[in-house]
Amino acid sequence: MMIRNSIALVTGANRGIGAAMVDAQLAAGAAKVYAAARQPVAHADPRVVPLELDVADPAAIAAAAERAGDVTLLINNAGVLEGGDIFTAGADAVERQLVVNGLAPLRLAAAFAPALRRSQGAIANILSVVALAPMPGLASYSASKALAASLTGSLRASLAGDGVSVHAVFPGPVDTDMAAEIDMPKTSPADVAAAVLAGIEAGDAEIFPDAFARQVAAGWAQDPRAVAAQFAA
Template sequence: MKIHNAIALVTGANRGIGYAFVNALLQSGAKKVYATARNLQSLDAVVALDPSRVIPLQVDVTDSNLELTLPDQVSDVNLLINNAGALAFGNILEIPISKIASQFETNFYGSLLMARTLVPIIEKNQGGAIVNILSVVALASMPAISAYNASKAATWSMTQSLRASVAPKGIEVYAVFPGPVDTDMAAEFPMVKTSPQDVANAVLKGVETNQEDIFPDPMAIQVYSAWTQDHKAIEKQFAAM
């Protein structure tokens, strides 16, 4: 789909990649962007990018009532960017089960709930697209972020199911696999990181050129290339991180 004149909704839009997505959408000519976050006041800076086109909304992607409360507020959306995410550290044998559940609540169920809420709206608006932000650790796990790995891998599987389910409705579904991005979430990772703006720009380009699986930065491209040749080698490489 074309980003120009699109009406988008971005979850987790108050900072990092979400903020960058709103900016990239505006720069690409989006007609309107619903910027969402759990704390409405945290959206002040992103609204300031263009108060006439950025609409702030208080949205918790884990709220089971979203399918009832959100549609009337965003009835014109044709592009959903599922960006909201959470990351917890911990070995799979030691991390509390409650933390694992929390990772899935946001990263997996949150993305699924937003998709289920917005699919009828996007279909009614003559089709469009859903973008799910995953991670290269959906391909191979880093033990220190075990629950995050699992939640992103599950979301990748869900994304493929969703893609098949909504294709007859005129909705494209994109899976995005970034490497480390220079955000607060990745602050503890001592490695080269890509800027959020570069990631957002690459993703929108991927949407416009219909790349179903988008690798938006140099590390992601390199990892995917190596993974397709020898996925066990990448598994061992990530296991040592």
């Protein structure tokens, strides 16, 4: 699909990749962008419609779908990250992140599916390279993104016959508040947003929006166990 004249909804639009996605879509000529976050997002561009949304609340998701029934592009970006190995983080951390990172994109896709079927639109789920192989220091986050990646594939298969494209986005480290404690070179949110939109327009099922992610993708295609071993180390 083309971004120009699209009507998008971006979750987690108050900062980081989400805020950059809003600006990138405006620059690409989107007709309207619903900027969804727990606290309404103010923006100078009149095409931006602030939308209060807690993605962990199914009732709030249903209300958002009622209000934004003209959406043609859903970008599931909202996420949470808790560090620690699997025993330090524990099952409660896994559960908290599964709700936001894994189940919320599915619930949003289901709520907006009627609108997206009408428009033959698109869904882009912002995942992570750790969805491919876990990093022990991000054990529960990795698990939640792996679930989201699997569900993204299921959504793609279920919606393909309706003309709705579903894109899985696998960024590496991005320079956001959420990744502030990760000591690695990071890509700017603006560069990631631009690559995501380019991938959507190109019809790429999987989008690796930065150099680190593309390196991981190449390694994964050649030897997944080697990538897993590298991440584990």
